[in-house]
Amino acid sequence: MNSRLRALIRGEFVRLNRYNLFAASFVVSLFYVLMASFIDDAMVLGVMPFIFLLDSTMMTSLLVGATLFYEKKEHTVNSIMVTPASSDEYVTAKLVTSIATSLFTVVFVSLALYALKGVTYKYAHVIFAAVAVTSLHTMIGVRIAYSAKNFTSMLIGFMLYVTVFMFPSVLAMTGVIGPKLADFLVILPLETSANLMRAGFGPGVEPWKIVFGYLYITALTLLLYFFAVKPRFAEYMMREMGV
Template sequence: MAIMYIGAMMFFEKTESTISTMLVTPVTNSDLVLSKVIANTIHLLISSMLIIIVFFFIKNVDVNWLWIIVALILSVSFHSLLGFAFSYHTKDFTSMLVGVMIYSFVFLIPPTLNFFNILFKGEVWEYILLIFPTQASIKLIEVGFGAPIEAKFFISLAVIVIGGLALYKYYVLPKFKDYAAKQSGV
């Protein structure tokens, strides 16, 4: 959902010419990108926490609140940055949705099959699949529900944090000005 929310935001701003207007304000590109990521993270964190609270009170699910909040913040922030990457390379919202679906098939189905022990069985596959941001996010969120902190947790943390910082610094931020300028016709 984080990818689609950012994509929707970017395309609505594109149709309303908001991005090109924001370029003439004293706000930096970094501020513009981070404000979208932070707003999206807060929105999805609250939505997710409401669902977790329901399970906590109705189904008595054990929750480590600190870890689940940290895991959700990191996971949503990373996927919000991916939303920028998808927005940069698609012309409209529908083609972005197709890209998100392809991303889901490639990066969500193998971790899901591993999680339910259908395919990609075994400990080796769990480590291999940690290079997928979805698998890394699953491992972080599992700790919030009581899974032990093991090497997989630290690898997942590194994938999400280092991958997110690299994505932000080397791709999303440098391409933002080009994207905004392209949308304004400059």
């Protein structure tokens, strides 16, 4: 890791702290623990994948969106881009910070649940899933934030994403879509993300879905980065400069 990337990552953490985004994330983690502590021990393992999925998807997208929103508001991205730091390093710093924040939640909530309820699960699996799902949703968050004119439109963008990509899964859960057709839902990022998270909590997910999920999410993350985030960065910059 070069010194610029280290500096950018350090800067991201400092700002997450100063802009109270890290505190907000921590409060959400506390809420997860509180919620889980009220749930019956037998049901906790069924709820936790959903909690970690929520954190790695919505919280990640919102957190990265919020940092970009502040940078837009304060025009600081312009100044960063006239330093030797590249747009690759800039996005990588956001990715690393998102992953670290997500992992902090996984570790904190897991420790708390173990302490409170003695609940354990496949930690390594959850960590891998959190890294993969967070990476994808960092790219989604950055892409949505590029186009958002303000914080509200950014939230609407996230809600649209969730609604559109969760709707078919809801249809499958309610039986509107049959089991054979439901297998094809793995192409939906949220469905595959949910499969990866669930795999850490029991044997319910077919192995091919896990292998496909990691490959698919990695490919999607790279595709989004190279075709939706990186090429649009210059355009985003120009808009932020008032052009």
